[in-house]
Amino acid sequence: MSDGQRASRPGGRTARVRAEVLGAVEAELAEHGYDGLTIDGVAARSGVHRTTVYRRWKTVAGLLVDLLRAGLDDAWEPADTGTLEGDLIRLNREVHAALTEEPSVTRAVIAASFRTPEAAEALTAFWADRYRRSAVVVRRAVDRGEVAASVDPHEVVVAATAPLYHQLVLLRQPLSRAAADRYARAAAVAARSGLGSSHA
Numbered sequence: 001m002s003d004g005q006r007a008s009r010p011g012g013r014t015a016r017v018r019a020e021v022l023g024a025v026e027a028e029l030a031e032h033g034y035d036g037l038t039i040d041g042v043a044a045r046s047g048v049h050r051t052t053v054y055r056r057w058k059t060v061a062g063l064l065v066d067l068l069r070a071g072l073d074d075a076w077e078p079a080d081t082g083t084l085e086g087d088l089i090r091l092n093r094e095v096h097a098a099l100t101e102e103p104s105v106t107r108a109v110i111a112a113s114f115r116t117p118e119a120a121e122a123l124t125a126f127w128a129d130r131y132r133r134s135a136v137v138v139r140r141a142v143d144r145g146e147v148a149a150s151v152d153p154h155e156v157v158v159a160a161t162a163p164l165y166h167q168l169v170l171l172r173q174p175l176s177r178a179a180a181d182r183y184a185r186a187a188a189v190a191a192r193s194g195l196g197s198s199h200a
Helices: 013-032 039-046 050-057 060-073 084-100 105-113 117-134 136-144 153-170 177-192
Strands: none
Touching: 013 039, 013 050, 013 060, 013 105, 039 050, 039 060, 050 060, 060 105, 060 117, 084 105, 084 136, 084 153, 084 177, 105 117, 105 153, 117 136, 117 153, 136 153, 153 177
């Protein structure tokens, strides 16, 4: 997850400890994967005493779940470029950057999250939240008169972003940023044609 995806946490020692530990979880996941993620490794990397980590998070799965839950509290929102196409391109570029950076924390978290039911549930909640926030790009387009009010915001965002996850995560094949831009433009065109509309 990018800096923009991390939670904006309130001040205080507890919040600082959480931020340090979850930052270490991200780094350890990206470098070693879920099988290499240990409480001792996170404690060493974060500088937080292992007893504190054990007491608060208890297990490796607990660390991963809290990392995902932290994303629900951050201040991320999609950019407002003034057009639906521009907004979807910016959104796809963020997704593309997160999935193609090396090492990719996002890919590592996705892979790790299917190792435990609790983490899988937390990942589902994280994505649901991100799609809810991303829907604003379509609502803004409706307000500007670019698309009809009957267009389904969720379908538009999925149409733009899903090909990136399919290619880069499921198929593990390269995808250029130019291709990511094309998928965004295609979703914008589909939205203008009434994608997801009850009248489409």
